[in-house]
Amino acid sequence: MKINKNSFFLNNSIFKLNRVSLSNTTVIDEYKVGLSHIFITHDGRYLVEDPPMSEAELASLRETLEYLLFKIKAIDILDESRFENELKRLGIKDEKTIYILKREIYGFGILDPLVRDPKVEDIQIPSPGIPARVIHSDYDRLITNIVLNENETNLYVEKLAYKSGKSISSFKPLLSIRSSDTTRVTLTYRKEIGHKGSSITIRKFPERPWSITRIMINNTIDPWIAAWAMLLIEHKKAILVFGGMGCGKTSLINALANCINERATIITVEDTPEIRLAHPYWIPLVTRESLTLDEKGSIDMFTLVKHALRMSGDYIIVGEVRGEEGKIWAQAIMTGHGGLTTFHAESHTTAIERLLAEPIKVDIGSLSALHTIIGIKKYVMIKEDERGVPRKVFLRRVSEVFDFEISLEKKRAKFYRVVKFDSQSDKFNRIGDEYILKLPSSRIIMEERGWDEKRFLEELELRYKFFVKLLEKSKSDESLLDYRTVTQLVWKFYENPKQFELQKINTEESKDEKLAIEEKGIEIVQENE
Numbered sequence: 001m002k003i004n005k006n007s008f009f010l011n012n013s014i015f016k017l018n019r020v021s022l023s024n025t026t027v028i029d030e031y032k033v034g035l036s037h038i039f040i041t042h043d044g045r046y047l048v049e050d051p052p053m054s055e056a057e058l059a060s061l062r063e064t065l066e067y068l069l070f071k072i073k074a075i076d077i078l079d080e081s082r083f084e085n086e087l088k089r090l091g092i093k094d095e096k097t098i099y100i101l102k103r104e105i106y107g108f109g110i111l112d113p114l115v116r117d118p119k120v121e122d123i124q125i126p127s128p129g130i131p132a133r134v135i136h137s138d139y140d141r142l143i144t145n146i147v148l149n150e151n152e153t154n155l156y157v158e159k160l161a162y163k164s165g166k167s168i169s170s171f172k173p174l175l176s177i178r179s180s181d182t183t184r185v186t187l188t189y190r191k192e193i194g195h196k197g198s199s200i201t202i203r204k205f206p207e208r209p210w211s212i213t214r215i216m217i218n219n220t221i222d223p224w225i226a227a228w229a230m231l232l233i234e235h236k237k238a239i240l241v242f243g244g245m246g247c248g249k250t251s252l253i254n255a256l257a258n259c260i261n262e263r264a265t266i267i268t269v270e271d272t273p274e275i276r277l278a279h280p281y282w283i284p285l286v287t288r289e290s291l292t293l294d295e296k297g298s299i300d301m302f303t304l305v306k307h308a309l310r311m312s313g314d315y316i317i318v319g320e321v322r323g324e325e326g327k328i329w330a331q332a333i334m335t336g337h338g339g340l341t342t343f344h345a346e347s348h349t350t351a352i353e354r355l356l357a358e359p360i361k362v363d364i365g366s367l368s369a370l371h372t373i374i375g376i377k378k379y380v381m382i383k384e385d386e387r388g389v390p391r392k393v394f395l396r397r398v399s400e401v402f403d404f405e406i407s408l409e410k411k412r413a414k415f416y417r418v419v420k421f422d423s424q425s426d427k428f429n430r431i432g433d434e435y436i437l438k439l440p441s442s443r444i445i446m447e448e449r450g451w452d453e454k455r456f457l458e459e460l461e462l463r464y465k466f467f468v469k470l471l472e473k474s475k476s477d478e479s480l481l482d483y484r485t486v487t488q489l490v491w492k493f494y495e496n497p498k499q500f501e502l503q504k505i506n507t508e509e510s511k512d513e514k515l516a517i518e519e520k521g522i523e524i525v526q527e528n529e
Contacts, residue, residue, distance in 0.1 A: 015058055016110050017100075018048040018146060028391055029138070035099045036113040046120075046134050046142035048113050051096040061097055064090075065104065080106055108202070109156065110146060115183065115202060121246065122203050127196035128153040135246060140378070140394040153198045157187050160200070176289065182207050184272050209276040210251040211483035212258045213474040216467065220248065220376070221398050222428045223467035225419055228401070229372070230259040230463050230490075235445050236314070236338035237371035242351040247378045248396040249342035250274045250319055256340060258483060260315055262491040264338075267308040269301060270319035278487040283311065301325040305332070314338060323359050330355075330366035348373045348402050349522050352413050356524060364524055368406045371441045373415070375399040379423050397421050398428070405440040406524070416440070417518040432514035433457055465505040466493055 020039060029040040037049040053061070068086055083105070087098060103112040114123050114134055122135040128150035131143050148156060161168040164177040164185075173192035177185040186201040188194055208214075215221055221229075232239060233256060241249045254275045260266060265281040273286050285308060290298040301318070305328040308316050315338035318329050322344075333339040345351035351373065355362045377399040382390050401419035406412070416439055419430045436442055437453050446456050470489065474480035480489075493500065 015062060015100075015104075016152070017050040017053060017058075018110065018113070020047045020049040020145060022047075028385075028389075033113045033117045034103070035096060038113065038117060040136070040139055040142065044139070044142055046114075046136065046139075046144045048145060050113070051099065053096060053100070057097070061100060064092065064097065065101060068101075109159070110148075111156075111200075111202070114144065114146075115204065118207065120204060122201070124202075125153065125200040127194070127199055138393055140380075150197055153200070154190060157189055157198045157200060160185055160187060178272065203272075205272070205274045206251065209483045210248075210255045211481055211486045212255040212467075213470055213486045214481045215252065215255045216471045217474060217481065218396070219426065220252065220396050223471055224430055224464050225398060225401060225428060226259075226467040227460060227463035228418065229256050229374075230467075231445065231460055232372055232441060233257075233259045233338060233340075234261070234494075235448065236336065237441055237445070238333040238339035238369055239341075239372045239374060240351065240370055241340070241342045241374045241376060242345040242348065243342075243376040243399075244346060244378070245344065247376050249344075249376055252374070252376055252398070253317060253319075253340040253342055254483075257315075257317060258487045259490055260338070261494055264314040265312060266315045266317060267311055267313040268317045268319070269304045269308055269325070271301060272319070274319060275317060276483065278484040283313070302328065305329055308332070309335075315340070317341065320344070321355075321360065324361070326355060326360040327362050327366070330362040330369070333369040334366045348375060348400070348415055349520075352404075352522070352524070364406065364411070365408060367413075368408065370404055370406075371444075373402045373404050375401075381423065381426065395426075397423075397426075403439040403441050411524050412521050413524050414440075414519060414521045417515070417520075420515060429515050431517045435514075435517035436460070438517065461507070462497055462502060463493075465502040465507060466497065466500060468507060469500060469502065469505050 018036070022039065026042040027039050028042050031038050035051045039047040039049065041047065068083070071086065092098065103109060108115045111123060111132065114120050114132065119137045120134045121137055123132060125132045125148065128148060130147070132146040134142050134144060136142050157168060160177065161175055164179060166175060166177060168175045168187055168189045170190060170192050173189040175187045179185050182205045184203045188199045191197050212226055216223060216226060229239065239256065241252050243249045257266070257275070257277055260279060262279065263281070264279065265283070266277060266279050267283045267285060268275045269285045271287050273284060275284070285304045287301055287304060288297070288299040290296060302323065302325040305316070305318060305325040309328065309332055316329060316332045317339065318325065318341040320342045321329060329339060329341055343351050343355070345354060352367070354360065355367065356364065375398065377397060379395050379397055381393055381395055383393045384390055398419070399421045400417060403416040403418055405414050407414065417431070418439065419428050421428055437456065442456060445451070446453070451459065470480060470486065479485050
């Protein structure tokens with residue numbers, strides 16, 4: 001007997017609609033995602049209200065789905081245009097019916113509004129019977145009104161695995177899926193490895209890559225930090241970005257990479273493809289999981305970074321250093337490659353100490369090619385909304401910028417604070433020009449370029465004015481927020497800065513009181529191998 005494989009969708013569909021009760025709660029924000037309404041409440045809840053449908057409409061919906069799934073060949077079920085043509089032929093025009101059908105087959109079913117919400121970054125169902133939780137870009141962690149029982153959770157996990165073309169079972173109860181360039185799904189199945197049952201984690205990445213203008217608009221960095229980073233990147237001075245989970249480390253290096261010259265060859269190495277660049281000579285490398293049960297055929301970060309060293313790249317960007325691939329990246333910057341990477345750490349000193357320790361164990365000599373360390377954090381602030389009502393918001397900010405050097409003779413790492421964020425004023429404070437000129441990176445660039453101190457400060461000021469102008473223009477021209485547009489403007493700046501008429505830009509804010517330079521050192525000890 002021939003079985004129609006489309007029946008899997010029917011048997012594993014969870015026709016539950018999200019309903020909301022707003023009694024005894026205060027809504028602080030609301031918006032639409034598709035035909036669903038999203039309500040954010042004062043007590044930290046994310047409530048989804050799907051379009052209303054009666055029991056009769058739901059029954060009709062199931063009958064329609066059953067007909068379509070048995071009518072359309074299994075190989076064509078994911079052809080959305082064919083599916084829409086079949087709906088038209090059947091005379092199905094109801095917007096709600098089409099919305100639910102399409103999200104069930106092509107989307108994420110009951111979780112689809114969460115996945116499609118651009119403000120949701122992560123979705124987690126830790127076990128059956130527990131409400132799904134999201135991480136929201138404006139409100140951080142929120143509890144939803146979506147709850148799946150044990151059977152529904154198992155069916156949902158099976159469906160996600162099936163749609164990915166992979167399998168999950170009691171024999172192989174773990175699965176990680178790249179469902180698209182913007183979504184990664186991690187699943188556990190039943191109670192094989194956890195007594196609470198199946199779990200679902202969906203991590204989302206920005207559909208629009210972060211540009212340097214977008215992070216300036218959001219005040220994650222200011223034009224001076226952008227100018228300082230640009231000068232460093234232009235001269236292939238490696239940058240390490242550290243911070244906690246979900247604070248925007250990869251988004252920051254994606255934005256900073258806008259400052260790389262057009263003709264440079266850039267090799268990016270990532271576990272999940274988050275970085276997107278406009279450069280013609282960009283070579284993206286992504287890890288590969290095993291395609292077989294014996295785990296053969298996998299390609300890890302270490303292998304890719306090692307391979308990148310042989311590819312004549314000008315810049316090697318590693319999405320996140322976790323293991324011994326960090327040692328290879330450090331060797332790359334030591335041999336003259338420009339470099340950007342991120343590292344999970346809570347402080348600049350912890351970042352260096354962990355890089356030198358197992359399992360990464362970067363050679364101390366290689367770290368001498370690391371010139372800048374940037375911290376980024378998620379801050380809780382009180383801001384007034386459009387109605388003038390104070391509310392708590394979560395904002396990403398560069399917390400501090402350090403120039404960095406290692407004294408191999410003294411076995412000592414030195415950090416020179418260049419920028420410090422002030423959360424009270426929501427502004428960045430930097431050191432004065434007289435201290436900028438004393439920084440190790442400044443001295444190296446001046447020596448390499450043959451610049452005197454006056455010329456160095458002029459070049460830095462020129463880049464600062466460039467970003468001040470870009471920031472001002474991008475407030476009224478959304479096209480300047482696109483990473484491709486801003487990258488091309490950076491290339492034009494490199495060709496001829498005079499075309500931007502930067503001499504007319506007023507930078508009086510740079511006359512504010514500056515910080516004195518702070519120097520901190522730590523002893524670096526590394527056990528012999």
